Amino acid sequence: MNQMIRTPKRWLGLLFVLLIGVTYLSIGVGAVWIGPAGIFEYLIGGDAAGQAYIIENFRLPRIVVGLLAGMGLGLSGAVLQGVIRNPLASPDVIGITKGAGLAAAAVILLYPGLPVLALPAAAFSGAGIVMIGLYVFAFRRGVQPAALALIGIALGAVCQAGIQFLTIKFPLETNAALVWLTGSVWGKDWTDVLLLAPFILIVAPVTWLLSRKLDVLNLGDDVAEGLGEPVQKARLALLALAVVLAGAAVAVVGTLGFVGLIAPHIARQIVGNRHTYLIPASALTGALLLVTADSLGRGLFPPTEVPAGIFTAVIGAPYFLFLLRKIQKS
Amino acid sequence: MKKYTSYIALLFLVLLLAACGSEDEGELQESSSGEDSGEQETRVVEHEMGETKISGQPEKVVALEFSFVDNLASLGVSPVGIADDNDEERIIEPIREKIEDYTSVGTRKQPSLEVISSLEPDLIIADMQRHKDIYDQLSDIAPTIILPSLAADYDGIIDSFQTVSTAMGMEDKGEEVLADHKEKMEELRSQVPEDENRSVLPAVVADSGYFAHNMESYTGSLLESIGLKNAIQSGDDRYNKINLEQLVEFDPDVMFHMSSGDQTVVTEWENNDLYQDISAVENGEVHEVDRNMWSRFRGLISSEKILEDAVQYLYEGR
Helix, strand or coil, rough: HHHHCCCCCHHHHHHHHHHHHHHHHCCCCCCCCHHHHHHHHHHHCCCCCCCCCHHHHHHHHHHHHHHHHHHHHHHHHHHHHHHCCCCCCCCCCCHHHHHHHHHHHHHHHHCCCCHHHHHHHHHHHHHHHHHHHHHHHCCCCCCCCCHHHHHHHHHHHHHHHHHHHHHHHCCCCCHHHHHHHHCCCCCCCHHHHHHHHHHHHHHHHHHHHHHHHHHHHHCCHHHHHHHCHHHHHHHHHHHHHHHHHHHHHHHHHHHCCCHHHHHHHHHHHHHHCCCHHHHHHHHHHHHHHHHHHHHHHHCCCCCCCCHHHHHHHHHHHHHHHHHHHHHHHC | HHHHHHHHHHHHHHHHHHHHHEEEEEEEEEEEEECCCCCCCEEEEEEEEEEEEECCCCCCCCEECCHHHHHHHHCCCCEEECCCCHHHHHHHHHHEEEEEEEEEEEECCEEEEHHHHHCCCCEEEEHHHHHHHHHHHHHCCEEEEEECCCCCCCHHHHHHHHHHHHHCCCCCCCCHHHHHHHHHHHHHHHHHCCCCCCEEEEEEECCCCEECCCCCCCHHHHHHHHCCCCCCCCCCEEEECHHHHHHHHHHEEEEEEEEEECCCCCHHCCCCHHCCCCCHCCCCCCECCCHHHHHCCCCCHHHHHHHHHHHHHHCCCC
């Protein structure tokens, strides 16, 4: 344990290597299995026994989307847990993904004829609208973290009710919306990568630059103010970043549960509480979770594709219970 | 303080630029896809997602909805790949007889693109609601047409059949099949007496609820076409989850139940006096029908079979 705390950098490096390894193997997993040697052959420009087309058009875009979305959700969760100072905070809990989900369900069920890009645009706006709601209800008169969490839960409940209403109103068409609501990397192509990459690749470093603020906020409002930190402004800025990260991820892969909640917790176990390490570690863990979940979904029962969201919930929920127990004990 | 404002301003500026950039990319890809077909005589097939050029007669066809399996079987074509939800049993008997062995490409919700591409098809037929998001990827594998199936009524199913026969380069054969089909439908219609005034209600009965199909739904519109009036003539939704009170209110004279699972809401309702008072229940006109045939297939062959079923229950059972 002591060693762990002393060398978070080394752990971070290890996590990175693990992610690279899993990603590499993941390229080979699917209806057609490709061994590590075949993958290497592809990477140096070969055709991997005729599987190059499958790798290039189906596997790689999925994996890249999975990496980016996993990072986005992991980061968003880490930031929110820091801002709200509550280990239960996550994009799901404060209503961001629910807002995106309601907007997406409305597009899928009410306007099935809209162009394909309408869906991510709507989902992202839905997340944005929840953010505006949070601002209006929680920020105008100086925010308390607990109030922020409660208002987020309330907004999320409203959106959830909307989703329920839509699925009851359109029982058969709901099938199409369910895939999205479970969250899945299935069928993602390079267009989706281009849609998602700018958001994550730009916002992630900005978040990391602000990780010192999260450390300061964690000391409590009074201490933070005393250290010269404009608490409310910092909180709002960080919250906005978290919304952009989660909103972008959810817009592309759907309302994948648990990654935003679990990834920061796992990361905290590994690198400790300092956000300089926790932020990148959460991003790596989120990516690792999602890529693993998608590989399982693709490889376990081909040709059936199991949505990644099912695996993240199956892995995530028990781990979370274990975690709660551990926290209670200590 | 200033630092944040500038961070965030910069951030949004970059995001805006990035968003514009990626949209252009998307359009480019769309316009270039689907144009790589060969030089043989080509025809342009119009469908829900635009136009697709198809040359020659496709030999390897992948069907991502059961409707299209039905359409292909009607034309005497055997698809190489079917999204059969990994359950061969879902292909109804009269159609399984007509087609040869095929490869399952997974679920209709999320068919495996990898398996589809490994089959090297030369035509893919997909559903508007389920598969429009992967149209680009499918088009990249092979010429793809997207048709309504999940959301179509009986007329829509006939339109889709015609589009499929055009896409297959089998218009003449298609006309023939359709003429036979219409004749068959006429014959079935003639078995329904002019003065038939009983109302019918087809419904999917599941553990999660009673899903009534109204006059505009596929099964409902099909039954209407031979003069069987649907009990639900109102409402803008084709499929409605209704409760027992509403069912009593609609009071159908005949009910066709497509059950999923042994335990359904009806198992519970049966103990209720209200349910026993519904005309269909009083008259013993509640009929269990095959869900695969009655609601999943939505094609020519299944349409005929559904009506044969219905006519048999209504006029020969007595």
